[in-house]
Amino acid sequence: MKELVKIKAGKCVFSLPKGRPLSDLLPELGSEVKPLLFRSGDELLDLSYPADHDREIRPVTASEPEALDILRHSASHLLAQAVTELFPGVQAGIGPATDTGYYYDFLRETAFTPEDLVAIENRMREIAGGDLPIQRLVLKKEQAVRVFAERGQALKVELIEEKGGDEVTCYEQGNFIDFCLGPHLPSTGYIKYIKLLSVSGAYWKGDEHGPQLQRIYGTAFFSQKELDDYLAFLEEARKRDHRRLGQELELFHTSDDLGAGLVIWQPKGSIIRHLIENFWKEEHLKDGYDFIYSPHIARLDLWKKSGHTEFYEAMYPPLELEGCQYQLKPMNCPFHIIAYKSRQRSYRELPLRWAELGTVYRYERSGVLHGLLRVRGFTQDDAHIFCREDQLEDEIKGVIRLAIRLLRAFGFENYQVYLATRPEKYVGRLEDWDKAEKALEEALKSSGLPYQLDEGEGVFYGPKIDIKIKDAIGRLWQCTTVQLDFNLSERFDLSYVGEDGYFHRPFMVHRALLGSMERFFGVLIEHYMGNFPLWLAPVQMIILPIADRHETYAKEIQSRLVTESLRARVDDSREKIGKKIRQAEIEKIPLIAVVGDKEIKEGSLSLRIHGQGDRGEMKIDTLLPKLKQLIQEKSLEIKI
RNA sequence: GCCAGCGUAGCUCAGACGGUAGAGCGGCUGAUUCGUAAUCAGCAGGUCGGAGGUUCGAUUCCUCUCGCUGGCUCCA
Numbered sequence: 244m245k246e247l248v249k250i251k252a253g254k255c256v257f258s259l260p261k262g263r264p265l266s267d268l269l270p271e272l273g274s275e276v277k278p279l280l281f282r283s284g285d286e287l288l289d290l291s292y293p294a295d296h297d298r299e300i301r302p303v304t305a306s307e308p309e310a311l312d313i314l315r316h317s318a319s320h321l322l323a324q325a326v327t328e329l330f331p332g333v334q335a336g337i338g339p340a341t342d343t344g345y346y347y348d349f350l351r352e353t354a355f356t357p358e359d360l361v362a363i364e365n366r367m368r369e370i371a372g373g374d375l376p377i378q379r380l381v382l383k384k385e386q387a388v389r390v391f392a393e394r395g396q397a398l399k400v401e402l403i404e405e406k407g408g409d410e411v412t413c414y415e416q417g418n419f420i421d422f423c424l425g426p427h428l429p430s431t432g433y434i435k436y437i438k439l440l441s442v443s444g445a446y447w448k449g450d451e452h453g454p455q456l457q458r459i460y461g462t463a464f465f466s467q468k469e470l471d472d473y474l475a476f477l478e479e480a481r482k483r484d485h486r487r488l489g490q491e492l493e494l495f496h497t498s499d500d501l502g503a504g505l506v507i508w509q510p511k512g513s514i515i516r517h518l519i520e521n522f523w524k525e526e527h528l529k530d531g532y533d534f535i536y537s538p539h540i541a542r543l544d545l546w547k548k549s550g551h552t553e554f555y556e557a558m559y560p561p562l563e564l565e566g567c568q569y570q571l572k573p574m575n576c577p578f579h580i581i582a583y584k585s586r587q588r589s590y591r592e593l594p595l596r597w598a599e600l601g602t603v604y605r606y607e608r609s610g611v612l613h614g615l616l617r618v619r620g621f622t623q624d625d626a627h628i629f630c631r632e633d634q635l636e637d638e639i640k641g642v643i644r645l646a647i648r649l650l651r652a653f654g655f656e657n658y659q660v661y662l663a664t665r666p667e668k669y670v671g672r673l674e675d676w677d678k679a680e681k682a683l684e685e686a687l688k689s690s691g692l693p694y695q696l697d698e699g700e701g702v703f704y705g706p707k708i709d710i711k712i713k714d715a716i717g718r719l720w721q722c723t724t725v726q727l728d729f730n731l732s733e734r735f736d737l738s739y740v741g742e743d744g745y746f747h748r749p750f751m752v753h754r755a756l757l758g759s760m761e762r763f764f765g766v767l768i769e770h771y772m773g774n775f776p777l778w779l780a781p782v783q784m785i786i787l788p789i790a791d792r793h794e795t796y797a798k799e800i801q802s803r804l805v806t807e808s809l810r811a812r813v814d815d816s817r818e819k820i821g822k823k824i825r826q827a828e829i830e831k832i833p834l835i836a837v838v839g840d841k842e843i844k845e846g847s848l849s850l851r852i853h854g855q856g857d858r859g860e861m862k863i864d865t866l867l868p869k870l871k872q873l874i875q876e877k878s879l880e881i882k883i
Numbered sequence: 884g885c886c887a888g889c890g891u892a893g894c895u896c897a898g899a900c901g902g903u904a905g906a907g908c909g910g911c912u913g914a915u916u917c918g919u920a921a922u923c924a925g926c927a928g929g930u931c932g933g934a935g936g937u938u939c940g941a942u943u944c945c946u947c948u949c950g951c952u953g954g955c956u957c958c959a
Contacts, residue, residue: 346954354887443954444886451956455886458954486951490894499932499950557958603959608884609950611957623959724959758959790916817916825920839918849919857919 251299259294266290266429268300278302279310279428287313289379289426305433305465315340317377317428318367318437318463322347324419325366326459329359334398335421336447336456343473344462348445350398355442355457363459364439374432375416379425387411390420398447436470437463440477479716485768486614492773492831494781495615495764504612504619506761511781514810515767516760518779520600522877523624523649523757530645532596532626537578539602543568549577550734557605575601576728576753579627580735588739593749594630594638600760601625615765622760628752629737632678635750639686639725643708646723646756647690650712653767654776654879657713660694662687663701670704671729679727679750680706704730714770722758722766727751773831774853777870778877784811784870785832786848787823789839796843800836800863807867809874828853833881834870852881 246261250268257268265281265288272278281288281300287309288300303310319338326333326349338347349355355363382390384407391399399422403411407422414423416431428434438461445458464470481487489495494512501507508516524534543561546552551573559571572578579597588595602622611617630638650658662683665676683706687694694708701707705727711719728751731737738746757763767775777783784804788797797813804811814823820837827835835851842848842860850858850866869883 357888441953442887445955446885449956451885455955457886460954497951503950605958608957610884610886610955612951617958621959625959721959755959762959787919789918792916817914819915819917819922820919821917822921823919828920835919837919841918851919 248294249297250294251297252301261295262293264291264293265300272302278304279433280313280426282309287426289377290429291379292426311465312340313426313428314434314465315345315463317431318434318461319345319347320377320414320416320419320421320423320427321367321370321431321434321437322363322439322459322461323349323421324370324416325363327419328370329362329366332395334396336398337402338421344440344460346445346458346460348447348456348458350447350454350456355459360439360442360459364437364461367434367437367439370417371431371434371437373417374430376430377414377416377427379427380413380415380420381410382413384409384411387413387422391422394420434463436465436467437461438470438474476716480718480769483716483769483772484614485616485765488768488773489615489765492781494768502619503609504607504617506615506618506620512764514781515775515779516764519757519760519763522652523600526645526649527596527598527626530596530641532598535579535582535597535599535601537575537582537599537601538572539604540569540571541577543570545577545581546570548734549580549731551577557607559604559606571604572601573603573605575599575603575623575625576627576731577735580731580737580751583627583629583737584735588629588749590631590739590741590747593739594628594634596626596628596638598624598626615761615768618761621762623755624757624760624763625753625755628754629739629749630752631739631741631747632750635679635752636682636685638752639682639708640689642725642752642754642756643686643690643692646710646725646754647692649756650710650722652877654770655712655714658692659711659713659719660687660692661697661700661709661711662694663697663707663709664699665706666699666701666703668703669701669729671733675729675750676706679729683708683725683727702726704728712766714766715772718769720762720766722763723754723756724758725752725754728753774833775831776877776879777833777881778874780831780833781810782812782830782832783809783874784834784836785827785830786811786813786836786838787820787827788813788815789820789837791817793838793840793843797836797838800838800848803863804867807871809870824851850883852883855881858883 247258248261250257250259250265252268252272257271259267278290280290280303281292282303283298283300287303316339319340323335323338327335330351334350336348336350338345384403387403387407388400391403403422411422412424414421414425414427440460440462442457442459445456447453447456462473464473492511493509496507496509543552551558555573558573561568561570582597583595600622602620604620607617607619628638664680669676687708707724707726709721710723711721713719732748732751737749737751739749741747786797786800788794794815801811801813816823824835831853833853836848837851838848845860847860847862849860852858873881
């Protein structure tokens with residue numbers, strides 16, 4: 244007589260002989276439920292998972308989010324099966340699900356071509372069509388090692404020996420077997436809507452000194468529609484690509500003549516930056532910040548003192564002048580510290596909030612450069628706050644408030660906030676870390692922002708808060724960072740004279756809200772898809788005379804607008820009105836004013852709004868105050 | 884930095900067993916004076932990313948180099 248195990252599902256409790264698959268219960272659960280897996284506490288179990296001990300289970304269907312992960316994980320096995328079948332001798336590495344799909348790493352002499360990907364994808368469909376059962380196996384470690392060694396899968400053998408206990412789980416489908424914890428779908432037939440997307444290099448176990456593998460990326464969904472939607476999303480992202488739009492709209496320019504990672508802001512990008520910077524400065528003044536300007540280079544000794552020469556890898560090599568070595572600055576902090584130390588500080592003048600749009604140069608590895616999002620010369624919207632312990636929490640609160648105020652103005656309403664705490668290797672006093680972490684946490688709590696705790700993920704010199712913003716199509720971008728710094732305050736022996744007449748060490752907060760002008764601009768271009776709101780649009784209104792004789796009138800309107808500080812242009816090309824409108828729409832100019840005989844007679848203009856079409860004729864006197872108000876309010880939409 | 888791919892006119896891209904190159908858009912000129920997303924015609928733009936090599940001859944093949952792209956690793 245076999246031992247019985249109690250399985251609770253919903254309100255019912257079933258008894259199963261130990262070792263029987265949980266799927267034996269499926270008929271009992273009713274035909275309307277079509278589970279792919281079971282959830283038991285924190286665990287996800289295969290349908291075929293053997294009843295091992297008393298548990299409560301809940302069926303998981305395709306409509307639940309965790310099912311998608313499992314689908315993709317199973318799809319990655321399918322990918323590995325297809326590849327090992329089509330390309331004998333190829334070794335499989337690892338193949339997990341990701342947020343958007345899955346990948347699998349392979350060791351192969353020759354590179355996979357796009358044609359290979361097509362063949363692999365087709366083979367995946369064939370195998371899936373065969374609806375092979377995916378079976379969980381529990382093998383003795385030596386046995387598993389033998390299985391993979393026989394198949395020439397040395398990487399798998401390495402993984403098993405490293406990670407496996409006495410027994411290891413493997414999953415088998417057809418003649419393919421993989422070392423894997425699971426769980427998986429019941430059979431390959433569930434994997435229907437798949438797409439292989441790209442192939443790239445990846446290091447074995449993430450070690451850049453280890454062997455280089457080829458990583459094939461793919462995605463999978465439970466329905467054709469979801470797959471189509473995802474592919475449409477990728478297409479949408481491609482259309483928004485700031486590198487493309489930056490070129491088309493003449494916002495910024497890169498050139499071989501400059502060198503990698505160096506960017507020129509074209510006039511249209513520069514006016515936007517100017518407006519962002521003005522706004523940034525005004526908001527900082529409102530919050531009691533002072534401004535600092537600092538040079539782009541300083542003596543190498545300064546960077547030795549700060550520890551950058553020793554610990555910071557992305558420094559440009561120093562240059563030598565008159566026997567003295569100078570270093571291009573990768574950060575602004577030491578300069579602000581020098582300013583702080585220019586004289587003795589009293590507790591009465593703290594907090595000091597010093598902000599700088601500071602341009603820094605970092606020798607980023609060539610392979611990581613990416614449009615405006617990762618460059619070698621960029622301007623941080625930096626600030627350093629020097630404060631007393633009793634001021635710290637309020638200061639952090641103020642920084643968070645300011646950050647959100649700024650980000651909201653650009654239409655970023657969704658954030659992911661992270662609090663990263665003390666790592667294993669750290670500098671500074673433990674009690675300072677505790678105080679600082681508490682201050683950061685309290686500030687976050689009072690901000691009302693939901694946040695995630697990243698235990699032990701802080702930088703060695705202090706805990707930090709990072710804020711990622713979600714753009715118009717849901718992608719996350721890291722911009723805001725607020726970091727305590729116990730390293731520099733120590734190295735530079737920062738102090739202030741307290742009420743008690745003794746020297747004290749101030750807390751030093753380093754923060755950037757937009758991150759860098761370059762990265763923020765790149766994100767902004769994609770967020771708006773090049774359709775900048777009225778207050779930021781490089782050209783706010785273009786005036787289109789219908790015929791030559793209307794040009795004078797068009798220019799009158801233009802100068803009227805320019806006098807009122809609007810950015811207006813006249814299109815005096817000899818084109819037909821349709822062409823001029825098309826051109827203006829392509830340039831994504833928010834306001835288009837058409838003027839002809841009718842408008843001259845009426846002293847009016849015919850307004851067309853980008854994205855809204857023709858809005859009809861109106862008087863300039865009634866329009867102008869409305870426009871000024873929209874600009875003043877930094878309105879994200881044009882409602883007239 | 885590593886793996887893979889790419890680099891042809893200002894832009895988007897064709898192209899050629901190795902015999903020095905085209906299209907559309909844009910630009911310029913002329914005609915057209917026009918009412919809400921492309922008027923017509925003509926012209927001018929290229930040491931085919933750069934350097935070296937193989938060759939009678941290279942933009943095409945090879946090597947190096949610079950830049951870009953997708954990732955890895957690292958980051959604002």
